[in-house]
Each structure stands twice: as structure tokens, then as C-alpha cells.
Amino acid sequence: MQTVDVLIIGGGIAGLYAALQFSSDVRVCLLTKGEAGISGSALAQGGIAAVLDHEEDSYEYHFADTMVAGRYKNNPAAVEQLIREGPAAVRDLIHLGAAFDTNDAGALQKTLEGGHSRRRIMHHRDQTGAEMVRALWARVRERSNVTILEHTACVDLALLPDGFLAMLDVWVGARHDVPCGYDVPLRTICAGFVILATGGIGQAYRYTTNPAISTGDGIHLAYALGAKVKNLHYVQFHPTAMPPLAGESSCFLVSEAVRGEGAFLRNRDGERFVSNYDTRGELAPRDVVSRAIIQESRRLKDTRFALDITQKSSDWLKARFPAIFAECQRRGIDMGRDCVPVFPCQHYLMGGLDVDLDGKTTVPRLYAAGECAHTGLHGANRLASNSLPEALVWGKRAAENIMRCLRAGFASSSGAQTLEARAPSEPPSTLQTQQLADYAAEIRTLLQESCFVFADKAALPNALLRVEEIRVALQSAQKTTETCEVQSMALCAKLIMEGLLNEPDDA
């Protein structure tokens, strides 16, 4: 059995940046469920927010904007930490090879997004996340102390007296012809410390911008160990996404930066309407704009909405938003001439594993960073472009904290006894792929219908009962990636529903 000092579960921005903080004598193993390039991070378009210029901007403005967007439910200490440590992380990223757009004089270009009172968002055209991930992967692959296991999902974590035993399953994508639970021995790995960096939960919803790997596995793995999960019902819906094309699992996001550059939202009659609901209009925080669309949709009994940026030329749009422009073209839309059809969908999780300022969960030696963690930074609603810097700051802090523990002599366990102790007394049940797919589809429908932009409190109790039934049906299922994913989605659905039911109506 392989033993490492640190197991990092996730190869998005949080996991990669954490991996780079360890010195060469620390044995690190980093897992990604799919290919290295598939992550929420790689899809980030708009940019990364940080105050790098104190003439026109200030920490105080960024602090105030973050608190307003979060409806003052943020943890001020977490906001302060992000704002003060984010700029150094951005500079470090540049040093590590990430390129951000610059003007003719070579200065960083900064854009505006909803909820920001100043231009403070650095970007790489509309592919900021892909550029950051590219640079970080290149650096991580140079590290001889980091073992990378792609297509490898952690499907179970057991707590040892001095670390963890992780069970790993090979994941090659959907296994359509093979019944789940087929007899492949799971690989195990022992680690003194674990950092969960598994990203979001979007695939639990029918419509989401999140990639296929975003099923909330880290939350499920940690919850099973007794970790505290906080505010899972703080889910963000992005107002402007295009629906998935046939055979695809994610909606395509039309970045807030498009509104930052002057785009308007129009209803089916071509009228602008957002300022009827909020005086900040299209540049209000995204939860406000999403609610405006749903209210307008109810008023008109119509779901046709569009983003209009035809005041800019196609050439300008193609240069500034090449990925969005190309996606629109794939759908037969020329952004410089046509309006882009959009509607809200699930986008981001503010809640998650309760962590402190160093990314420590409530379970000893277990850390979390990035979207699976609840740092308290975002409050009830994330300010645009604050999650990439959060993943960097908390990823770094978690690694630094573990380094301090290792220096203080914390050892890693061999874990053999635990493996024996955890052998199940009853043979696990085998679920067919179709059955799992049906459960997944049902969870998505339940969440979409009862927990979308405005929660349907009348529908929630029955939805919750059904999710509990699904959880029971999955309880003793054999451990595979697919069962872990559906179990994770079911747990997230349950916690979201419970959170919404407990939320006062005027919250």
C-alpha cells in the first residue's frame, strides 16, 4: 500500500496551488477524477479580482463590495484575508507563468463585473481559468515530490489515528455497458493529511455551468467522517447562460464581463427590464439579476430572454471574448449582430465544508480549499471573480498549515489495520448503471423544481422525503465512482433542502 504525507483530492486551482507550496521532501499525491484539464477552474471566464492598484481602488472598496454582494452574511475576517492575501497570490501566478491581458503600455488590463465598484478584475481574454490552470499544471508536473493520478476518483475516506486511508477507483468516464459494482479491486493509499479540493456541486442540478466532475464528492467524503458542513443552501445562480446542446451536460456561461463591457438584458419584447427590479440594472450582483429575470419571466409567462451587446463590433467582441464568440457562432449567433438567448442556471456553491482561515475542517488533519469549502468569504452570494483568488489563498494556507504540522513531527500511518477493520460484514449491493442514472436524474429534477432561484417551500418537504429514500437505497451500494457521485449529489440535495426549509422567509 502506498503511503504519502499529503493527499490532495482535486486538480483545479485550489489543489494545484496547494501542491506547489510543499517543499521537495514532502510526499504529495494529487488526484483528478477525469483528465487533468477537466475542472471548474478551467472553465472560468471573467477573471480574478484583486486590488493591485491603490490609486483608483482600495482594500476598503473591495471589502465593501464583497460584503454588499454577500448580504452581510460574510465572515469579515475571511473577507479581510482574501483581500489582503489575494494580490500576492495573483503576482505569484504571474511569476509562475500565467499571462493576463495587458494594455499597450504593458500594464495589466482590468475589467468590471456586476457588484464591483472599481475595475479590478484581471483576465486572460475570456479564458482566464484555462490560462491559470495551464500555468499551474506545468509547474506541478515539474515537481518530483508530487505524484499525479489522473482518471482516479477517491470514493471513500477512512479516519486513522494518524491520518487517512483513501479508496481510489479508476474513472474513465461513463461506463455505459458495465454494471456498476463490477469486481475491480479498489486501490488504497494512506496519507497523513488530506486536502479536499473537489470543486462544486452543480451536476446535482438539471441546469448548471459546472463540468461533469462537479458532483460534490468532497463534501460527501468529509461528511461521512463527521465534518461540519455549513450553509449548503447558499447556491448561486448565474443570470446569463445558454442551455446545454444535445448530449452535453453543462450550460455555456456568458460571462458577467460581457455586461461589464456594456451588454443589456432584454425580455421577449426587446425591452430592458432589470432596472425595474433594481436601480443598479445589469451591473447589480448576479443573484439580483437572476431574480429579476425570474420575476420578469413570471410576469410575462415567458422564458425568452437575451443579452444584447450589438453596440460593439463583431471584431471587437471576437478579440475580447473569443471563447464566447466561438460558442455563439457554433450555435449560429453573431454576437455583434444578434442578441444571445440566455437564462439563469446553477453556477456556484457558497456553502460547503466549514473551514477556518487555514482551511482546516472540523476533522483533524482534514483540510478543504476552493469551491467545496465554506470559508465565510462569500456570505449568501459570491461577488464575481472572488472564487479564483479564494481557491489560491485557502489552498496556500492549508498547505502551509500542514507543512507546519509536518515540521512539528506529525507522522503518517500505514493504515493496514483500518483496511481490515472496514471490510464490510455484508456483501455490498450492486446497482445497475441505469438505476444510478435514474436516481441522478430524479435528484436533478427535485432540486431544479424546488430549489431554483426562488425556493418552492411548499414542494420542499416531499422533495426532501424522496431524496432521503434515494439515500437509503444507495446506502450499502458497492463503492465505485458512479455510486460515490450519486451519493454525493443526494447528500448535497438533502442539505440544500434542509437549509432552505430552516431559512426564515425574509432571508
Ligand SMILES: Cc1cc2nc3c(=O)[nH]c(=O)nc-3n(C[C@H](O)[C@H](O)[C@H](O)COP(=O)(O)OP(=O)(O)OC[C@H]3O[C@@H](n4cnc5c(N)ncnc54)[C@H](O)[C@@H]3O)c2cc1C
Ligand atoms: C463556467 C464557469 C465560469 C467561472 N468563472 C469564474 C470567474 O471568472 N472568476 C472566478 O473567480 N470564478 C469563476 N468560476 C468559479 C471558479 O472557477 C471555481 O469556483 C473554482 O475554479 C473552483 O476551483 P476548485 O479548485 O475548488 O475546483 P475545480 O476547479 O472544479 O476542480 C475540482 C477537481 O476535483 C477533482 N475531483 C472531484 N471529485 C473527485 C474525486 N472524488 N476524486 C478525485 N478527484 C476529484 C476534479 O477532477 C477536479 O480536478 C467559474 C466557474 C464556472 C463553472
